[in-house]
Structures are given as structure tokens and as C-alpha cells.
Amino acid sequence: MILVTGATGAVGREVAGLLAGAGPLRILARRPERVSVTGPAVDIVAGEYGDRSSLDRALRGVGAAFLVTNSPAEPDDERFAAAAKAAGVRHLVKLSMMAVEEPGADDFITRRQRENEQAIRESGVPWTFLRARTFMSNTLSWAPGIHSEGVVRALYGTSPVACVDPRDIAEVAVRVLTEPGHEETAYALSGPEPITAEQQTAQLSEVLGRPLRFEELGLDRARDHLFGRYPRPVAEAFLESAERQRAGAKAGVVPTVLELTGRPARPFRTWAADHAGAFRPVAA
Template identity: 80%
Template sequence: MILVTGATGAVGREVAALLAAAGPVRILARRPERLTVRGPGVEVVEGAYGDRPALDRALRGVASVFLVTNSPTEPDDERVAAAARAADVRHLVKLSMMAVEEPGAEDFITRRQRENEQAVRESGVPWTFLRPRTFMSNTLSWAKGVRSAGVVRALYGDAPVACVDPRDVASVAVAVLTGTGHEGRSYAVSGPQAITAREQTAQLAGVLGRSLRFEELGVDAARSALLAKYPRPVAEAFLESAERQRAGAKAAVLPTVGELTGRPARPYRVWAADHADAFASDGALPLPAAAPGRLPPPSPSG
């Protein structure tokens, strides 16, 4: 049995869906009503990471765990790893972020992920770390402006990033969870090309068949927008990450998706086409932002 956490997030729900299509899967969910993966082979345990009895129930008989955490203050990785060790779990696959392996990345989110990785290492449970680059799905934050005014507003429109489709990260995760020989390894995961926000805007316009305008935000405007959604340490982490991206730190393209899944990583144009409804002027809404006091899903700025 494989336990999936974070199954309402961009990667976790795809991991759960892929595993459920092949056999039984168990999901630990704080809010089960938000789950989109259901079926006779899907077992749901309601509970939070801070609820040890719920963790114990979820981990009973589990061989492998897919772990996603996002609290900026709670020791959730330590909690899950300790419970996994007590349950004799054989493999813990943690969703982290690529920035943890980059010496120049010292923002709040990256430091937290390094601490979380260390907690998993010290637990004694065999581990694998997945370290994706920025998710393509982050551009869902543009949806409201695209729908209402045909405009994309973002910081540093000419800064390249080898962003990755969350579905590709999920496919890598499933390959690691169901394969062998991955313990003690870390996999950095990128998309197939480095692309700028201006280029993404142009590709999105082509997919939608309408003209879109790109407007570059200044740092102060970007900070104000971020502070409206996130705690200050998280907002400042995004800004620090953007500076690294502008310096070219996120442009490297890696072959991990192809090597572990046997097929190439999806380009942004394909992701945009598959999510065009979110940007159409029909009242569709993008995915919700992270709740105040919680980190965004891993790799918002990785």
C-alpha cells in the first residue's frame, strides 16, 4: 500500500490519480471533501499531520509514502517521518524544491525545505527527494487578469525559468514510488526549456486565440500583491527567488523526466492548452492560493 499526502495540491492529486488507476491507494487528507480522486480502490483517512493517531491509522500496513508539507511553522516532516519509522515504512518520497541544492538560495522557503529534508534524513526511514523547478501551474495566478482585461502582470518578464508541468513531477514521483533503487537519491526535475513570462504570455495568447498584453510589475507593486496573499517571510522569499531567476539561476534544463518516465517533459504550450478553460472569459476560476499562514505548494519559486 502507498500513502499519498497533499492530494488536494497540484502534484499530490496527480500522484493519487495515477496510483489509483493502477491499484489501491490510501490518502491522508485534512479536508477530504476537497479530494478529486475517488473510487473503490481509494481509501481516505481524515486527519492532519499533528494528529498522531490519524497518522498511525494512515500508515498502518503502508510500504511507501509520498510526502508534501507546507506549514512555515509546524514540524510536519518530523512528525510524518517519526510515525513512518514506527510503522516500519520502507520508503518515504518527499516533494521538495530544486533551490535547496543551490548555494545562492537563502530565502525563507528554501531554508525551510532544507530543514525539512534534514528531518527526513535523520529519521532513519529510507528516503528519496524530488526537487522540481517552478511549476507551470503557477501561471494560473494570471487567470483573473487574462479573463478580465487580457493582461498578464508579472515581475521580470524577461527572466527565464525551466518551469515544469506538475503532471510530469507526479509521473516521476510514481516511478520512484513503484520502482526500485531510488532510496537515498535526490532528483532535480525541470521542464523541457527555459521560458520567460513574456514568452509564456505569447504562447498562452496563441492557445486562447486572443491578444494578450504583458505588463511588467515593479518590485514594490509585486511586494504589495504578494503581501495581500502570503505572510511577509513568504512574500519576501518570492521576491528573492525572482532576483535569482533574473540572474539566470533557474534556466538549466535537466533530463530527469525522460530518464525516469520514458517520455519527454511537456512544454508550457501543452500545459496551457490543457488548462485553457481557467483563462477563458467564462467565469472559470484558477486554483486557490495557499491559505494565510501556510507555504504555497512546494516549488512555487524553486
């Protein structure tokens, strides 16, 4: 039995979808009604990381688990790893971030991810870390501006990032969850090329067949937006991350997707074409 968490998110949904037809699959979800993956061998369990009894129920009989956590404040990785250890889970695959292995990254979110990885190491459960670069799907946040104005707004337009398709992360995750020999290993995952927000905007324009304009947010506007939406440490972390990207720290490409799946990582243009409907206005 494999357990998947985060099945309503960009990566977890893809992992669950790939595993649904392969054998017994259990999904832990805080809101089970939002889980779209179904099948005769799929068991959906309601629960959350702060509720140990729900973790115990979800992990009963599980051999391997895919872990996605999002809260920078709660010790969810530690909670899950402790429950996994008690349940006899033999392999814990955690979705992490590439920045944890980069000495220049010292923002709040990166520090917390390092602490989360360490908690899993110390739990005694055999682990694998999937350290992913920025998700291509993050550009879905541009959809409202594209719908209403044909405009993409972001902090820096010319800073490159080797963003990765969540489907590629999911295929690696499934390989790691279902094959032996990946324990105590951390895999860095990137897309096939660095790309800027201006270039992404141009490719979206071509895919959609309509003109799009990129508008660079000034630092003050970006700061106001982030501080109005997130707690201060998180907002500051996003700003620090943007500065690192501007300096080229996120442009490096790694061949892990090819090495583990046997095919190259998908470029942004492919992701954009496959998700073009999300950027098209909804018909009245």
C-alpha cells in the same frame, strides 16, 4: 499500500490519479470532501500532520508514502517522518524544491526545505527527494486578470525559468514509489526549456486565440502585494527567489524526466493547451 498526501494540490492530485487504478491506495487529507480521486481501491482518511493519531491511522499498513508539505512554520516533515518510522514505512518520497541544492539560494523557504530534508534523513526511513523547479500550474494565478482584462501581470517579464509540468513530476513520483532502487537519491526535475513570463503570455494568447498583454509589475507594487498576502519571511523569500530567477539561476534544464519516464518533459505550450479552459471566461 501506498499513501499519498497533498492530493488536492497540483502534484499530489496527479500522483493519486495515476495510482488509483493500480492497487491499494490511501489518501490523507485535511478536507476529504475536496479529494476528487476515487476508485474501489482508494481509501480516503481524514487527518492532518499536527494530529499524530490521524497520522498513525493513515500510515497503518503502508509500505511507501508520497509527502507534500506546505507550511514554512510547522515541523510537518518531522512529524510525518516520525510517524512513518513508527509505522514501518519502507520508502518515503518527498516533494522538495530544486533550490535546496543551489548554494546561492538562502531565502527563508529554501532554508526550511533543507531542514525538512534533513529531518527525513535523520528519521531513518529510506527516502527519495523530488526537487522540482517552479510548477507550470503557478500561472493559473494569472487567470483572473486574463478573464477580466486580457492582461498578465508579473514582477519580471524577461527572466527565464525552466518550469515543469506537475504531471511530469507525478509520473516520476509514481515510478519512484513503485520501483525498487531509488532510495537515498535526490532527483532534480525541470521542464524542457527556460521560458519567460512574456513568452508564456504569448503562448497563452496563441492557445486561447485572443490577444493578451503582459504588464510588468514594479518592485514596489510586487512587494506591496506579497506583504499584504503572506507573512514577512515568506514574502521576502518570494522576492529573493524572483531576483535569483532574474539573474538566470533558474534557467538550467535537467534531463531527469526523460531518464526516468522514457519520454521528454512537456513544454509549457502543451500544458497551456491542456488547461486552456481555466483561462477562458466562464459563460454567463
